[in-house]
Amino acid sequence: MMNVVSLILAGGQGTRLGVITNEIAKPAVPFAGKYRMIDFTVSNCVNSGITKVGVVTQYMPHELMEHLGIGKPWDLDIKGGGLYILSPYLSRLTSSWYKGTADAVYQNMDFIRKYNPDFVLVLSGDHIYKMDYNELIDYHIEKGADCTIACMEVPYSEASRFGIMVTDPFEQIIEFQEKPAQPKGTLASLGIYVFSWEYLKRVLTEDAMDHESENDFGKNIIPRAVSRHERLFAYNFEGYWRDVGTLTSYLDTNLEILGPLPPLDLHDKSWKIYTQSAELPPAYISENAKVIKSFISEGAEVYGEVENTVVFQGVIIEEGSTVKNSVLMDGCVIGKNTILQDVIVCEKARIGSESRIGVGEFKESLIDKKVYNSNITVIGYNSVIPQGIIIGKNCVIDNYVTENDFSVKEVQSGEGIIKQI
C-alpha cells in the first residue's frame, strides 16, 4: 500500500452557475438528488483506499464545511489521517489568499509534510466522475514519472476550454497549451494530477520564489515542467467525467443520469458515492401522481406529475402541478396547479400555486448574457414566488427574494429579479 495524500481544491467560485453559487462554493452545489459535487471526489478517494484527505477552501466555505464536517459519512473520522479542511491563514511572515491552484497547495505543504507521502494527488472538488486512483498511481509508477496528468479525448470544438496536451508515442507530454485559441490536439487535462512528493516540493518552492508567476498548475507549473522536458505523462481516462461549469451543463448532467442506461450509474454498489444524508423517510408517490424518468429522493412527496426531473430530499410537489426537465433541490415546495419546465429551483424555494415558470419564447438575457444564455430559468435559494406568477424562459430570480419583491405578475423571458446589495 502506497502512502498517498490527496489535496482537493474546493475554492472554486463557479461564476457561470449564476445565483446557485452566489452563496456557496461550487463544490457544495447540490447534485443528483442527494449529493453535492465534492462527494464524488471524496468518495473516489476513500473507495481508492486514500484516507488522508485535505480540502482546500477559500470562496464561501461555510456550507461546504458543514457538509464535510470531520468526514463522518466517508468514514474519514479516523485516527492517523482523515479529512481536514485547509482554509487560508495568516502566518508570521506573509498573509494572503490563495493566489492560484499551485499556491493553494504550496501554502499547505506543512500538512502534506506531516505524512511524508510517496505521492500527492491534486484533485478538483467540482468534477463529477468515478475513478480508481490506484490505476492512475500504478501508471505513474510504471512510467517512472515526476507528474502524471489524467486526461480525456474531447471534441475539437470543446478543446479550447481545457488544458490541451500533445504526447509522444510513450505518452510523455511534449507540449502543453492552457485553454488555447488554436488547440494542437484534443487530449484534455481533467485537472487530476499525481505528483511524486519530492518533485512536487521542488517545483512548488521554485514557483513560489518566482514573483512573475500566477502560481497556477495549468498556467505555470505544468508549462514550465514541459518546456524543461521533465517526466510528465498523460494518463488516458476512458470513464465518465464531467466539469459542470454552466447552467446548461448542470441541468444536462443531472438529467443524464435518468436515462435507461445512464453514463453515470449511481446505483452501482461496487463504487458507492457517500454523502451527508438528511435522514428522512423514503419518498412518497401519491395515488394521482404520475412519475416517469425521474429520481425522487427521500422525504419527497409527489402529488402531481413529474417527468425527466431530479427531485431532491424533502421536496413537495402538490396536486395538479406538472414538472418537466427540471432540478428541484432540497426542501423546495411547488404549490398546486403549477407548471415548471426547464427550471432549476434552488434549496428551500417556495413556488406558489397556479404559477407557470419556464414558459414562452427564449429571449436574450438582460441580466448577464455570459451566465444566462439558454432556455433554463433559475429560482434562487429560499425565494418565495407568490401565487399566480408567470415567469418566462432564461429568467433568474435571486436568492432570498420575497413576495414583496414581486411588483409584477409576469417576468418576461430574459428578465429577472435581482436583489440590490
Next chain:
Amino acid sequence: MRVLGLILCGSNQDNLKPLTRIRTSAAVPMFGKYRAIDFTLSNMVNSGISKVGVLTQYNPRSLMDHLAGGKEWNLDRKRGGIFILQPFMVGSGESIYYKGTADAIFQNISLLRKGDEDFVLIGSGDHIYNMSYMDLFKYHIRKGADITVISSKICREDSRICDYGQLAVDNDGRISEFVEKPTDCIYEDISMGVYFINKALLLELLYSSVPNNGYDMVRDIIIPNISKLRVYAYKHSGYWRNIKKSIKEYYDTNMDILKREVRKELFYSGRKIYTKLKDYAPPKININACVSNSLIADGCIVNGQVKNSIISRGVIIKAGASVENSIIMEDSVIEEGAILKNAILDKSVTLRNAKRIEGIGEILTIEKDSVI
C-alpha cells in the same frame, strides 16, 4: 435531570413469524428503511437521554448489526452511549436466560447501580411512535409519582384491546387498577408498556421481587404495588402501534405510512427518526413505470407497476412486473412480468419472471433469501 434509557426487546412470544424466525421483533424492518427499534431509540435520544441499554436475548444478531456502536443515534459516546445487554453465563455454567422483563433488568443491575442517573425510562423495542418524553419527565415530578406509565386509548370496539394491559385511571391521573391482558374489555385506557421510575425505587423493587421468583415488571412489581405506590398514567394521544401483536398489525402499521397525517406525525414533527444509513442513490423511476400511493426507498429502480405498497431500499422492480398492496423488504428483486399481491417479501427475495404470488384473504409472507 439524568435519565437512563432501557429498551426491552427480549421476548419471542410474538406473532410475527416467519419475519421473526431470524430476528427479534425489535429488528423487524419498517417503512422501507427503518427497523422497529429506531423509533423508541430515537425518541430517547431526542428527549436528551444519552445512555441507553438494549436488553436482548432472542436472535439478536440482526439487531446488533443494526445498532453496532450506536453511531447513527449519536450514542458512540465516551460518557454514556449504547449498551447491548445479553444474558450471560455465570460461574457454574448453568444457562440463564431472562425469565421476564424484571429479571432482564435485574440481571443487568450493575448498569443501574454504576450510573449517576436519577431516573430510568423503560421502553419497548417494537413500538412505533414519535414522542418527546420531556413532558413525561415533568409530569412525573409534578404528580410526585413513584411510577408513571404511558397510556393510550383504544375504543372498546377495537378487537385489539384485549391484547393490552388495561388501566383504571382517576381524574388526577392516578392508576387504581392495572389489568394485564384481560379476556374482556374493561377500560379504554391501555398501557403502552413504557415506564418511568425513580432509579432507587426500581432497585428496591427489583431486589425484593426477582429473588422471590417475581420476574415480570407488570405482573410482579407494578400490579401488587398499585395501591401502595403512586402509579400515574401519562396520556399519549398521538399515533402509537405495537407491531409485535400480529402479522396483520405489522402490515397495517406499515400501510399507515401511506397516509399524509401519519407521515407528518412520525417523521416531520421536528424530531427525526434515525436509522442505519446505506448510502444508496435516490430511487429511479423509469419511463415505463407506474407508481401510485406508494413509498419508494433509496436505491430502488422501478420499471413496472407499483400500487399501495412499501418498497424498501435497493429493491429492483423490472419491466412488466406488478406489485400491489405489498411490502417488499431490502434488496429483493421482482423480475419481468411477475405479479405480487397482498404479500410481504422479506429481505433479498427473488420473484422470478412471470411468477405470481397472491395472498388471498390474508397476507402472505415470504421468508428471507427465498427464490420463487
